[in-house]
Amino acid sequence: MTDPTLAIQIEGLSKTYKTGFWLAPKVTQALKNLSLDVREKEAFGLLGLNGAGKTTTIKIMLGFLSPTSGAVKILNGRISDQNIRQQIGYLSELPYFSRQHTGRELLEYFGSLHNFSGKDLRYKVDEVLELVRMTKAANEKVSGYSKGMLQRIGIGQALIGNPKLLICDEPMSGLDPVGYKEMRDIFIDLKKRGTTLFLNTHIMDEVERVCDRIGILHGGELKKVALVSNILRSSVEVDYWVDVDPQDAPKFIGMPFQATVAEKGGFHIRGNELPETLATLNQKNIKTKGIRALSSVMEAYFLKTIGAQAMVPGRG
């Protein structure tokens, strides 16, 4: 089926890896019957733990792996078609570039693979360098770049062909907070320009701020697809940390968090237990010093979907 409004159509995608010796082969199912659509101009986030099958999905989408079964359509065509590849950009996780080249030379090379030449190529490279804020360091060798700069050159090479669809595998990997913010701003800017974004990630903040819709992949299965706006409005329980005075620890006798209060001056509580607990503290004349959400709504939604609990210290 062809739907011009869809940028990515994945139907019944499965991938099985066989490893080990032929006498005792080990079979790993990386993807199980994955079906997913991504609309044009949409920012879609594919969430999952390490090993959930996110990178395998991207590799199949880009033609680096053949699926065991199922099919993928990119911009209503096949990835083997050069015209389709002309319209997509891809950023791999921790992209590696030849250390012997400068940032500008690399972008010129990748631009030329998109058939830019002469003045057009130079103009395009300058434009992309400006967009990824690498103009100043453009003539320095890549070997002297920080991780953040490499990632920006990475996104630059992905954008050099004016892609309709940008596919990124863990784009925030290894970035410091400044690099992370810069990268996020680039994505928000691209979204405003109407580029379809497909992001593989496990960083919830990135998803909340950039994506319109998410899919949660766990153990190779697509567990859920939902609009980010709906998730943020949903009544997903968020865990909290309640700070109290450690000297009040004796007042907690008989309550499950006594030890944690004495040790850490506070306790961890589930969202649905919060009103009742606060009422109990009030009755016992215990004053709280502060209440902090331990996870974002998105994180809580993700953890709930995959059936895991938030990793918090000293769960009381």
Add this chain to the structure above:
Amino acid sequence: MYRLFRVAQFTFRELIRSRMLYIWVISCVVFCALAFLLSILSFGEVHKIFMDLGLVGMEFSGLLVLILSLAVTYNTEFDQKAIYLQLCKPLTRGEYLLGRVLGFFLIISLVIISMGLVIGGLVVFIGGGKVGLLFVDSTIFLLLEMLVLTTLGLAFQMIGTSMVGVVLYSMFTIFLGHCIGQVEWLLSQKLSNTVKMILRVVHFFLPNLEAFNLKDRIYDPDLVLGWVQWREAFLYAFAYSFVVFLIGWINLEKRQFE
């Protein structure tokens, strides 16, 4: 074509700027020093020593640069996954492979020709001899050998699953490719059918690198190097390289980047 040349240019620039070329400089110096040393022991044949050792040094340097380039680029392209960012562009895998072959061949040619010029200079200015046409012919034959080995090495890169494997396959092929004469001699001996069958397979698939070996016959008075020999050498080099390139290309098309 434009993309193909850009891949070749990128590969050439990547290799020429890498430190492995220092090794070529060192080997050039070592061979020249060795030639000087041996020329002291010779009696009026200094230019011959320079010529013989120079041609061996040119082949050795070319092979060294090829093997090191294969190892280094396997690491960057496949282990570090730099190839992903290129193959997702509107570049065919055939263009990518042919561009790599051209880039490799250019750098190896540069190594061999520049060393040839140094050797030629030594022969003329220090050895007091002449650089005969056969020296130029030997260099061209050496370049044909390098074309075959470059295509073969890069085809191994497309097939191999580890850097060590690619280097070992290449070295093994270089060694056996120079032993084709011995394989032919073995085939003429009384051996079991199984051994002969294995030898025939080896003989069929391996490149006959002795077909490009003029350096051992540079002072051979019986050497005939006419139009037929040139045609055969060129045809063999290009035909073998073409078939090997096709095998590498098919493998790259079908390769699973797990």
